[in-house]
Amino acid sequence: MMTPATIDPLHTPLCDLLGCEVPVLLAGMGGVARWELAAAVAEAGGYATLGMVREDPALIESEVTALRAATDRPFAVNLIPSATDPALLEAQIRCCLDLGIGAFSFFWDVMPEVIARVKQAGCLVLHQVGTRQAAAEAEQAGVDVLIVQGVEAGGHVHGREAGLDLAVGVHAVSRLPVVIAGGISTGDDLAAALRAGLDGVQCGTAFLATGESFAHDYHKTRVTAATGDDTVLTDVFVLNWPKGAAVRVIGNSVTDALDGRLFGHDPATLPRDAIAWDGDAPRLRFSTDSPLRTTTGDMEAMALFAGQGAGRINDIPPAGVRLRDMAEAARRILAQG
Structure with a gap:
């Protein structure tokens, strides 16, 4: 029987929803989050996202095939509907559904018709937002997880508010799991998010600087x-x-x-x-x-x-090492009460 002492303090309901061991998501970084990085994060217990923004369906198919050969863990495919030509977006979604993709991660403008299409196919939808209004629109459109991005984030930045304040504010009025993104790079950051009542974190920069990342x-x-x-x-x-x-x-x-x-x-x-x-x-x-x-x-x-x-990323380790170090540090912090 599991006792309170053996319960992982990092295990949140989000882990059960996504099928991961720790509530750390790999950001769907276009070009960077390819199958090698996604597999490494998934195998280390996190939740992986393939960054397939504006990519040809042929590349999506080859990346998904390679990822599935490397791990049997669940993952999402990241697309950005509002920054993608409609014909290409249609081809991408059709390709993903034909491949049996079970989860999508979207970003930028909330497009209810796109969300409805993949939800009707039985897929989970994670949606990254940068404002309270976008969070409400995404929840109304039927997404399953809100990824709330603060102004501290690298890459494309949707909002202008400090991430923790924004995420806690969204969490207070939402029925959905809320993940914080932006400036998350250490176990301290993960522990702070969970102590604030959030369901998990998403990391981009921390995983860009790893051996498996496709970044130069x-x-x-x-x-x-x-x-x-x-x-x-x-x-x-x-x-x-x-x-x-x-x-x-x-x-x-x-x-x-x-x-x-x-x-x-x-x-x-x-x-x-x-x-x-x-x-x-x-x-x-x-x-x-x-x-x-x-x-x-x-x-x-x-x-x-x-x-x-x-500033808190000073080396380029394997992604699994980065994730395990973050998780272990967060466990130590949370164990201190």
Whole structure:
């Protein structure tokens, strides 16, 4: 019989819903969260998400196949409907449903018709939001889990409020499990979230700087050298996304050249200069593309996504080590009462 002393303090109802051991989610980082990283997180007891934003269905199929060969643990596929051409989005969803995907993770604008479609197919839906209004809209649309993103987050940032305040506020009025995202990188962060009554955490930057991540080593190294104060929130890296979409990146030559004008950049008027390549595919200055293992060219001028928790990330271990260290530290903290 399980006694209170043997109950894992990290085990929340979210773990039962998602089929994971600890309530730590891998963010669906486009380009970075490929099958190797997803498998490593899942095998270490976390919940994995494949970052398939705007990817060809053929890549989705190959990534899902490779992930399933590496682990039998459940996972989600991350898509961003409002930043994806409707025809491609339709092909992506059809591909995922044909593959028997059981869970989707969505982000940015809440699109009830997309949520309804995958819910009707019997899928779980996790939705990342950045405002109380978006959280209410997502819950009304029928999602199963709310991922509440604070302004501290790296990559695309939807809201402008401190993550813990926002997540606790959403949790107070929602019937759904609430996960906090943004600046989460240590066991202290995980313990603080659970003590605040939240159901789990989602990590991006912490898993970007791991061995299995598909990010380029240059990007990983820049993360380990950065502090939270080295990150910049701006909408200059906006090609491929709707106008006004902000990102948090490590400051570089592009952001330095803005002379403080971090916002107000229109993708329709930005130049399309190729500064790097992935194979034959050009990567443009001001695009949302970050440097991957396959990238060559001027990586310093690309979007080097990182959250404000980067200052507590100082090495590049295997993802399973990062997750287990975080979990063990959180258990020790929670055991202290």
